[in-house]
Amino acid sequence: MHTKQYGSWSSPITAATAAQAALKFSEIAFVGQQLYWLENRPQEQGRVALMSWNSKTGESELLPKEYSVRSRVHEYGGGALLVTPGVIYFVNDKNQQIYSVDVAGTIKQVTNKPGARFADGNASTRDGSLFYVMEYHDTNVINSIVTINPATGDITAVAEGNDFYSNPRVSPDGTKLAYITWHHPNLPWDDTELWVVDIATGEQHKVAGDADESIANPIWSSTGQLYYVSDKTNWWNVYRTGEANSPWSLDAEFIKPQWLFNRTLLGCSGDMVIAGYIQQGITKFAQLLPDGAIAAVDIPFTDCGGIAVEGGMMAAIVNTPIKPSSIIIYDLDKHQYATIKQSGSFPFDTGFVSNPVLLEYPSYERTSYAFYYPPANPNYQGLAGENPPLLVHAHGGPTANAVPNFSLEVLYWTSRGFAVLDVNYGGSTGFGRAYRNVLKHQWGVVDVQDCVAGALYCVQQGLADREKLAIAGGSAGGFTVLSALAFYDVFKVGANHFGVTDLTRFIEDTHKFEERYLEQLIGVYPQAAHVYKERSPIHSIDRISCPVIIFQGDEDAIVPPSQSALIYESLRKKNIETEYHLYQGEQHGFRKASNIEHALENQLRFFMNVLKIQ
Numbered sequence: 172m173h174t175k176q177y178g179s180w181s182s183p184i185t186a187a188t189a190a191q192a193a194l195k196f197s198e199i200a201f202v203g204q205q206l207y208w209l210e211n212r213p214q215e216q217g218r219v220a221l222m223s224w225n226s227k228t229g230e231s232e233l234l235p236k237e238y239s240v241r242s243r244v245h246e247y248g249g250g251a252l253l254v255t256p257g258v259i260y261f262v263n264d265k266n267q268q269i270y271s272v273d274v275a276g277t278i279k280q281v282t283n284k285p286g287a288r289f290a291d292g293n294a295s296t297r298d299g300s301l302f303y304v305m306e307y308h309d310t311n312v313i314n315s316i317v318t319i320n321p322a323t324g325d326i327t328a329v330a331e332g333n334d335f336y337s338n339p340r341v342s343p344d345g346t347k348l349a350y351i352t353w354h355h356p357n358l359p360w361d362d363t364e365l366w367v368v369d370i371a372t373g374e375q376h377k378v379a380g381d382a383d384e385s386i387a388n389p390i391w392s393s394t395g396q397l398y399y400v401s402d403k404t405n406w407w408n409v410y411r412t413g414e415a416n417s418p419w420s421l422d423a424e425f426i427k428p429q430w431l432f433n434r435t436l437l438g439c440s441g442d443m444v445i446a447g448y449i450q451q452g453i454t455k456f457a458q459l460l461p462d463g464a465i466a467a468v469d470i471p472f473t474d475c476g477g478i479a480v481e482g483g484m485m486a487a488i489v490n491t492p493i494k495p496s497s498i499i500i501y502d503l504d505k506h507q508y509a510t511i512k513q514s515g516s517f518p519f520d521t522g523f524v525s526n527p528v529l530l531e532y533p534s535y536e537r538t539s540y541a542f543y544y545p546p547a548n549p550n551y552q553g554l555a556g557e558n559p560p561l562l563v564h565a566h567g568g569p570t571a572n573a574v575p576n577f578s579l580e581v582l583y584w585t586s587r588g589f590a591v592l593d594v595n596y597g598g599s600t601g602f603g604r605a606y607r608n609v610l611k612h613q614w615g616v617v618d619v620q621d622c623v624a625g626a627l628y629c630v631q632q633g634l635a636d637r638e639k640l641a642i643a644g645g646s647a648g649g650f651t652v653l654s655a656l657a658f659y660d661v662f663k664v665g666a667n668h669f670g671v672t673d674l675t676r677f678i679e680d681t682h683k684f685e686e687r688y689l690e691q692l693i694g695v696y697p698q699a700a701h702v703y704k705e706r707s708p709i710h711s712i713d714r715i716s717c718p719v720i721i722f723q724g725d726e727d728a729i730v731p732p733s734q735s736a737l738i739y740e741s742l743r744k745k746n747i748e749t750e751y752h753l754y755q756g757e758q759h760g761f762r763k764a765s766n767i768e769h770a771l772e773n774q775l776r777f778f779m780n781v782l783k784i785q
Contacts (some may be wrong), residue, residue, distance in 0.1 A: 173551050177559035177588035178639070178784035180551040183519055184586045186775075189579035190767035194514040196488045196498055198433055200254040201481035206511065207254050208488070208498060209240055217762025221252065221261060221272075224498075224511055233272055239264040242290040242432065244306040244314075245684040246729050246759065250291030250432030253301070260301065260321070262289050269303070271321065282324050291337055291432040295370075297345025302329065304336050304432065312683040316350055329368060330375070335359075335684070337432060340389050342397075346370055349378070349389040349397055356687035359429035360385050360570050360600070360607065365399050378412050385604070387426050392439040400426045400437070405603045409437065409444060409459060418463035423448040423455075428570045428600045438480030440503065445485050447475035449601040451529060451540060452572055456487075458503065470501060470508050474574040486511075490576040493524050515579075522549030525585035527575040527593070534624035535617075537597065537609065541625045542575050543634060544584075544591040551588065559590045560782055561635035563626050563662070565644030565651035569610060569618055569692070572599045583771060590635055596621035596651075614692035615706035618651045623659050638663065639782045643774065645669055646730060646759065653708035653738065656715045664781040666774050668722045669730045669759060672738040673710075674703040680731050712741040718748035720777040722770050724757030750777060 173180075195211040210220045218239040224230045234240070241264035242248040251262040259272050260281065267288040269281040281301075282289065288306045295302070301319040305326070306312060315331035316339045330336060330350060337359065338351045348370055353363040364380030379401060380386045387407070389399045397412040407424040408417040425448045427434055436447035436454075444459040445468070454475045456468035468485075476488035476496070485501040496514040501507070517524075525547035531538055546559045553559060562584055566573050573593035581591050595601065597617040598610025610617050622642060629635035642662045644652045649670015656665045671677045678689055678696055694702050704710050719742055723735035732753060739751040752773060754766045761767050779785075 172549075174554060175551055175588075176784060177546060177553040177557055177636070178779060178782065180546075180548050180586065180588040182523070182548060182583070182586035184523060184579060184582050186583065186768040186771035187764075189583045189771055190764040191515075194496075196476060196496055196512075196514060197249070197431075198252040199477045199479045199486050199488050199498065200252065201479040201484070201486055202254050202256055203481065206479075206486050206498075206500070207252065207259065209252055211762065213762060213764035213767055216756075219251070219264065221259070230512065233259065233276070234261075234278070238270075238278075242288060243267055244288045244290035244304055244432065245430075246682045247430050247684070248290065248432065249430075249434060250304070252433075253292035253294060255294045255299070258321075260292055260294075269301070269319065280324075281321055282319060282326065284326060291339065293339050293341050295341045295345040296343060302339040302341060302348060304339065314683075316348075329370075329373075330366070337429065338387070338389050340391060341370075342391050343393055343395055349391070349399075351386060351389065356690035358570070358685075358688060358691070359387060361691060363387065365389055367397070379410070387429055388435050388437055390435070390437050390439055390444075392442045392444075394442050396442055398437065398439070398444060402604045405605055407604075409446065418461075419444075419459045419465055421448060421450075421465070422603070423450045424601050424603070425449075427572070428568065430568070430571065434477065436475055436478055438478045438485060440480045440482065440485075445478060445480050445503070447478060447487070449572075452542065452574060452595055452599075452601050453529075454574075468501065468503075469506070470499070472497075472499075474576050490574070492527050492575045492577055493521075495577050517577075520549050523547055523582060523586045524577075525582060525591075529575075530592075530625070530628070532625060532628040534597075535620045539597060539621040539624060540595040540599075540602065542573055542593045542595075543629065544581055544593070545634070546585050546588045546590055547582075548586045548588065553588060558630075558633060558636040559588055560639035560641065560778075560784065561590045561592055561626060561629055562778075563622050563640065563642040564591060564593045565596070565618065565622050565642065565648035565655075566593070566599070567644070567646035567648045569596070569598050569614060569647040569651070570600060570607060571647075572601045580771065583775075587775070590629070592625050592629060592635075594622050594625050611691055612694055614647075614689075615650065615654045618647075619654045619658060622651060622655055623661050626661055639784075641665065641778050641782065643668070647671065649730075650708070653715070653719070654706070656717060656719065657708045657711040658714065660716070663717050664778055665717065665719045666722070666777070667719060667735070667738065668770070669724060669727055669735060671730055672708050672734045674707045675700070676734060676737075677730070678703075680733065682728055685729065709737055709741060712738070712745060715742065715745075715747060718777070718781045720774055721749065721751045722761075722774075723751070723753050724759065724761065725753055725755050726757060727759045729759040748781070
């Protein structure tokens with residue numbers, strides 16, 4: 172065991188290791204005994220591959236490398252995969268059209284509508300017709316739900332006229348279609364409605380959804396019962412249509428914020444619901460029985476990226492702090508699970524794994540939450556009387572949440588002697604609607620306060636060095652970073668990853684999905700123009716006195732590069748130490764391994780130089 176300054180330890184976990192291991196699973200689906208999922212592969216320039224598995228033949232890849240399965244509806248996408256018996260439908264990233272691949276491997280283009288993007292498909296068991304969310308880009312961006320004839324590619328509108336739609340789900344008998352809809356300025360976690368359409372007659376009626384209620388994730392059971400999630404009692408709980416109250420009331424969230432389509436924590440087996448639910452940022456699993464009983468599913472995971480159910484089997488994308496993301500199959504009768512695949516290996520001593528601790532701490536007259544990852548390296552200890560440098564991470568969204576997952580990017584820091592604090596500031600999901608609503612009209616205040624308070628709490632508890640506090644975040648988290656640096660003298664250095672710098676420019680430049688998001692987070696523009704200016708870091712650049720490193724994708728349609736360039740030039744003019752790294756071919760978040768690696772290495776170098784770590 173070597174004794175050396177925190178932050179300067181040698182580690183086998185390199186930036187290349189972290190970047191190459193950033194494989195991500197999504198959109199898991201079952202048909203019979205065949206399991207399907209998507210893999211985002213940084214080592215293939217961010218290509219998304221379609222994978223299949225069964226117990227007899229094992230794993231196989233179903234598409235040639237020229238295909239990448241990704242939707243760009245709402246820019247964030249999701250819902251690019253639809254699996255039906257004998258035929259798989261997918262959205263091809265290159266042109267955003269729907270394609271099919273059959274069991275023989277024959278690939279066909281189904282739709283041919285330039286300017287259209289598709290997501291969140293579902294198929295009728297009656298005639299095989301497809302139902303999709305379609306986002307058409309012309310002079311304006313128009314969202315609707317359409318039905319598509321898979322043989323001809325003909326497209327017919329089913330629901331239109333509202334600002335947004337999601338979750339078209341056909342009943343088992345093929346006669347009804349459920350869907351979610353909402354209007355500006357709401358987002359899916361604000362006010363949404365659940366509607367059901369009679370497919371034969373086109374007659375529609377609203378099933379659920381009132382003011383200040385978020386409805387999500389409709390799912391039909393095999394017997395025709397419609398389930399959905401609502402937060403009308405503060406928590407996103409599971410309901411059945413026709414019942415005013417949830418049979419399974421818990422202080423828990425049965426869904427994640429719907430930034431992406433088809434992000435479900437629910438599956439059905441008969442009239443039994445299989446669910447993941449979140450309490451204080453940690454996911455647990457259960458069977459929700461028809462009589463209202465809740466039977467725990469005892470598996471050792473802390474986060475879930477998707478659930479699929481077929482008969483007595485549950486497949487899930489799961490995570491834990493101590494090993495890479497996995498795909499598992501759980502036998503509901505035997506109460507046993509098997510791991511099908513991990514997103515990577517960890518060929519290092521387990522002493523390099525930092526186990527997070529949930530912190531609850533006081534923050535400006537409320538309680539906030541964070542996961543604290545201590546330094547972890549079996550070969551090193553810090554100098555006597557020294558506390559580690561702390562990297563505070565502000566998650567994106569801001570309506571999202573920090574989860575205690577295995578992350579080589581986190582271990583990249585902790586194995587070098589940094590501590591990491593991943594903050595679930597006010598506004599984060601997983602803590603009820605009231606906690607989410609704390610951020611209403613308070614973005615740039617509450618989130619910043621909670622990050623500042625978390626850092627100072629760690630100092631008070633002897634978990635961090637007061638003179639070596641750093642902060643980093645991406646997107647909305649980047650805005651929080653810049654705001655913390657402008658309005659508080661706490662952090663010594665910051666890293667802004669494609670963050671918002673000018674709120675007024677953001678509402679002028681951003682995409683349809685979020686173009687009125689700031690009405691919820693800041694206020695109605697232009698009536699609240701003075702608040703937009705006061706909260707924008709670019710207008711308080713004179714108050715930033717510490718170094719900042721900036722990372723940006725040149726194809727980002729959510730936070731355009733002009734935002735990052737603006738803060739960089741302003742810092743330069745003020746002679747603040749700064750760097751700007753612009754990555755070609757990257758959008759909102761980096762997908763290419765080489766860019767992930769470059770950003771990590773340069774952020775570490777920059778931080779060590781500023782914090783005087785040698």
